[in-house]
Amino acid sequence: xTYKLGISKSGYNVLTETNPNNLIFSSDYNTLxxxxxxxxxxxxxxxxxxxDGYGKFTSITHNLGYYPYVEVYVSDWDGVFPVPIRRTGxxxxxxxxxxxxxxxxYFGIKYSSxxxxxxxxxxxxxxxxxxxxx
Amino acid sequence: xxxxxxxSKYGYSVLTETNPNNFIFNSDYNTFKIIGSGTYSNSISxxxxxxxxxxxxxLSYTPLVHAFCKENxxxxxxxxxxxxxxxxxxxxxxxxxxxxxxxxxxxxxCLSNPSYSSKSFTIRYLLFEVPx
Numbered sequence: 727x728t729y730k731l732g733i734s735k736s737g738y739n740v741l742t743e744t745n746p747n748n749l750i751f752s753s754d755y756n757t758l759x760x761x762x763x764x765x766x767x768x769x770x771x772x773x774x775x776x777x778d779g780y781g782k783f784t785s786i787t788h789n790l791g792y793y794p795y796v797e798v799y800v801s802d803w804d805g806v807f808p809v810p811i812r813r814t815g816x817x818x819x820x821x822x823x824x825x826x827x828x829x830x831x832y833f834g835i836k837y838s839s840x841x842x843x844x845x846x847x848x849x850x851x852x853x854x855x856x857x858x859x860x
Numbered sequence: 861x862x863x864x865x866x867x868s869k870y871g872y873s874v875l876t877e878t879n880p881n882n883f884i885f886n887s888d889y890n891t892f893k894i895i896g897s898g899t900y901s902n903s904i905s906x907x908x909x910x911x912x913x914x915x916x917x918x919l920s921y922t923p924l925v926h927a928f929c930k931e932n933x934x935x936x937x938x939x940x941x942x943x944x945x946x947x948x949x950x951x952x953x954x955x956x957x958x959x960x961x962x963x964x965x966x967x968x969x970c971l972s973n974p975s976y977s978s979k980s981f982t983i984r985y986l987l988f989e990v991p992x
Binding site: 749832 | 928940941944
């Protein structure tokens with residue numbers, strides 16, 4: 727015999743409801759499970775060459791031994807955005823990027839326009855236990 | 861009488877805590893359910909831009925979709941709207957995972973291959989509920 731745990735939304739019968747959108751929780755469906763999260767700030771100047779532009783990246787070691795589900799968001803001088811993102815303007819182009827390996831999460835910025843002084847952005851990362859099996 | 865099921869994080873009382881961030885689970889709040897997942901493998905010819913690849917999702921509605929792409933000879937995973945360069949800090953692009961989208965019948969992956977050789981890739985896609 728197979729058992730399951732389910733919690734329906736108000737107005738729906740947990741014993742008969744089959745639409746997952748009408749269930750608060752159902753053990754029939756997987757969910758994202760946190761492994762770790764945190765933030766990191768990157769500050770760069772034109773002395774930080776990066777390809778044909780400028781920038782930096784940083785890395786977070788997770789050592790899960792597989793490719794995990796990850797999310798990264800960035801707060802920069804223009805707002806808060808999901809990463810990766812490429813932004814362009816009349817005279818500016820830059821991209822926030824993210825890669826993940828079986829041991830490490832990498833994220834950073836490549837800024838392909840001239841600027842003066844320094845720029846900073848803060849990345850918020852979320853690494854889940856969910857294995858992408860890739 | 862209404863009942864609820866809750867599990868608080870360590871250090872918080874499940875009986876008195878009200879901040880949802882301090883719960884492992886709380887039946888007052890919906891969970892974001894993964895309703896399907898799978899992989900899709902194919903290849904893309906050299907110097908090819910914005911090629912789309914589709915597969916049927918088999919649902920009666922348009923799901924939320926997310927995906928991760930691995931060019932099979934590399935050891936990095938890309939999210940949509942990402943370009944993999946080799947080495948990482950160079951301008952030599954290996955592959956681009958342009959976007960993923962879903963419609964009422966299919967999941968659509970869009971990739972570009974700016975390199976001079978064909979690239980094979982595998983994508984892990986996840987379908988989420990549409991809690992509207």
